[in-house]
Amino acid sequence: MSGFLGGMWLIVTLDLKQRVRGVAWYVLLGVFVLLVTIVTALLVLATNAWDDGGGGVFSTIVFFVLLLGTLVSPALSGNAINGERDAGTLATTQVTLISTAQLVVGKWVAAWLTALTFLAASLPFLVFAVALGQVSAATIAISVLVLALELGIIAAIGVGLSGLLTRPLFSVTVTYLVVAALSVGTLIGFGLGGAAIQTTVRQTYIGVDWRELEEEGNPPVGERPPCLPPEVREYPTPRLDLVWGFLAANPYVVVADAAPGSFDEFGSPRDLFGWIAVGVRSAQHAPDTDAVIDECADWRPSGEWVSPDTQTPREIYERSVPSWFVxxxxxxxxxxxxxxxxxxxxxxxxxxxxxxxxxx
Amino acid sequence: MGGITVEGVARAFGDVHAVRDASFSVEPGHVAGLIGPNGAGKTTLLLMLATLLAPDAGTIRIAGHDPVAEPRAVRERIGWMPDALGSWPSLTVRDALATSARMYGLTRDAASARAAELIDLVDLAPLADRPTRVLSRGQKQRLSLARALVHDPDVLLLDEPASGLDPAARASLRELVRRLAGEGKTLLVSSHVLAELEEMADTAVYLAGGVTAAADAVARAGRSARQWRVRSLDPLRLDEALTAAGFGAVARIDNLGAVVPLSSEADAAQLLAHLVGVGVPVSSFAPAVGDLEHVFLDLNRAGPPPAAPGSDAATPFGDSGPAAPGEARA
Structure with missing residues (x-):
């Protein structure tokens, strides 16, 4: 076997050969395609996708593929090594010139490739969503790439656990628990963590004393209206900025945040990914603990509303750290x-x- | 130089001392039987020789290489046939052998040529293109033997190679083992079917309670009193003659004749001469058990260190049988 890659590839092909000769894999793939078909059809009907350009359909299908991928992948990888040991074929491989590193990496690549076939099977549906219109090529490429990486990581965790734990059933279960911890546990950690660490916000409100204004709404003296005395209000708020790391570790957030944001002219996201990304990124910013809302200063004689410097979602998105990277x-x-x-x-x-x- | 040299090897699993003190050597061109009761540490010893387990103490040299320090060099030179019969269930016999060959670095063509050769050697041609999960135990055993030979190793470690084989397959195994030894290979064959080993091994390693019997103990056991079976056309006359000769108290008479304990071959020759001399029609006069079995039983009787009690913690060796055939693999 020439070099590390040759031996590793032998393990990969051996593993894949055994999978494709089994029935289970085809059944899983069939069920998977069926589910994605149903979800796509329902989504198209539900969201009126023909008109809105398919952004919503695309991001939902990607999430659905991620969901199914994370549900299938542990079963494909979680018994890679201890299953071989049970079958008595691990030791007979280990007495050959195949090294343990080649064996472990080969098992991982095989599990990953198997999971990728599920992604490949869902590509027609993604292409359909794209064909509807307004999803950019960059969004598609990056979403699919990150999805593929996430599947590889779950395969790595599954193969790793199958080498650590003796019983296949146990290692598959633990792999599922890890997936659950990442997908759901991070949300719980984020919510509870934020709620547990609270800080008090002191909000000062300065209003216009409307009763002092003249009938046309002009200030009695000069340009500025008479102001009410400042009202101070205190209330607790969760410190999400301290726990946003939890959310960053969520695979759905990773996929959503990695897609390049696309925004409309008001700075609002166009798809599900964008909204999630904005939500996650706005959690990075510490709450303003000494907020002053000075309506009086913002008052204009014409009565026009000058918005205080609130940020559009796009501005929040752009001034934050991309969390998918983390x-x-x-x-x-x-x-x-x-x-x-x-x-x-x-x-x-x-x-x-x-x-x-x-x-x- | 080839051969196997083991000195003072010990290996424990938690507080189970599977192998306590094993020392022996096997020269190239010889077949050594590894003999011991269940749980004596045979499989653990073979796992250490096969570079799968590191010994806690002692040194092992296989063809001059240390399995712990240079596992690759050792793996190139050993063929290991495990006691647990694992095979990739959905691969055909031919594919399984070719894959094993490629794991030893053979090219694709060389590997399939070698696989075809071995299929003929172990007589699996009718099953060559069937998946390995349909093989019977004996057929799997032959596949396992073929896999151990796939890279033409100098040293062969065979763990219970004969179990599950039918008489014809046993005979061809015996022939193959002797032929490989004739080619200058070193073979270590474990078994507790001693009659089986008797016919292929030319030397023996006795292992009991994880300790190999010292050479002098083996020699002493070989010389010790052993049972001789005597058959006669006239059992009554045989009985009378034995009683007259003073063996009445120790000889066991049964419907096959008599079993007489004798302390040496000289004594046996003398008794035979005597029986023939007094006119007993002796039809058969031979050791009741084979040489290996005799030594083995004698060593066991002499009280080796008691075998460690079994434990459920870490059992790298098992007589618990092979994995169930046809296990579900996705």
Missing amino acids: GLAVHALLGAGALAWAWSRTRVPAKRLPAGSRVA
């Missing part, structure tokens, strides 16, 4: 760590064996 890095570390740990546990000659396991 989230993807955290995920990549998690996956790489799981693989490295599995490698060190699977290495032979084995020095220490975990309780209840056997070499061959």
Whole structure:
């Protein structure tokens, strides 16, 4: 076997050969395509997608593919190594010139490629959403790429856990729990964390004393209206800026935030991804703990409303840190760590064996 | 230089001491039987030789290489046939062998040529294109043997190779083992079917309670009193003659004849001469058990260190049988 890649690829092809000869994989793929078809059809009917350009359909399908991908991937990867050990084929591979690193990486690549077939099967639906119109090529390319990376990370976690834990059932379950922790646990962590760490906001309100104005609404003296004395109000607010990291680690947020934002002329996002990205990014900013709302200063004789300097979603989006980068890095570390740990546990000659396991 | 040298090797799993002190060597061109009761540490010892387990203590050299320090060099030279029969269930016999060959760095063409060769060697031609999950235990055993030979190794470690084989397959296994030894390879064959080993091994390693028997203990056991079976056309006369010769108290008479304990081959020759001399029609006069079995039983009786009690913690070796065939793989 020429070099590391040759041996690794042999493991990949061996693994894939066995999968495609099984029935389970085809059944899963069929169910997957059926579900995506149903969801796409319903979405098109529900959102009036023919008219609004398909942005909503596209982002929802991507999320749906991510959801199904994260549900299928642990089952495809979570027994990669301990399943082989149970079948008695791990040790017979390890006495050959295939190294443990080639074995672990090969298993991971095979699990990833298998998960990617699910993404590939959903591509026609994404293309359909694109064909409806206004989704930019960059959004599509980046969403699909990040989706592919996320599937690879889940495959890495699954293969890693299958090398760490002895029983396949247990490692598949733990992989599901990790996926659940990332998808749902991060939301809970974000919400509860923000609520637990609260800070008091002191809001000062200065209103116009309307009763002192003349009948036409002009100030009695000069240009400025008479002001009411400042009213001070105090209330608690969650410090989401301290816990936004939780949200960044959510795979859905990663996918949404990574897509280049597209905004309309009022600075509002055009698709689901944009709204999520703006939401996550606005959580990065600390609440203004000493806010002053000075209506009196903003008063104009013409009666026109001068908006205080609130930001459009687009401005919030643009002045914040892209959180997908952080989230993807955290995920990549998690996956790489799981693989490295599995490698060190699977290495032979084995020095220490975990309780209840056997070499061959 | 080839061969296997093991010195003072020990390996424990938690507080289960599977192998306590194993020392032996096997020269190239020889077939050594690894003999011991269940749980004696045979499989653990073989796993250490096969670069899968690191010994806690002691040194191992396989063809001059250390399995811990240079596992790759050792792997190039050993063929290991495990006791657990694992095979990729959905691959055909031919694919499985070719894949194994490629794991040893053979090119695609060389690998399929080698696979075809081995299929003929172990007589699996009718099943070559069937998935391995349909194989019976004996057929899997032959596939496993073929896989151990796939890279033409100098040292072969065979763990219970004969179990599950039918008599014809056993005979061809025996022949193959002797032929490989004739080619100058080193073979270590574990079994507790001693009659089986008797016919292929020319030397033996006795392992009990994780300890190999020392050479002098083996020699002593070989010389010790053993049972001889005597058959006669006239059992009554045989009985009388044995009683007259003073064996009445120790000889066991049964419907096949008599079993007489004798302390040496000289004593046996003397008794035979005597029986023939007094006119007993002796039809058969031979050791009741084979050499290996005799030594094995004698060593066990002599009381080796008691085997560590079994434990559920870390059991890298198992007589629990192979994985169920046809397990579901996605």
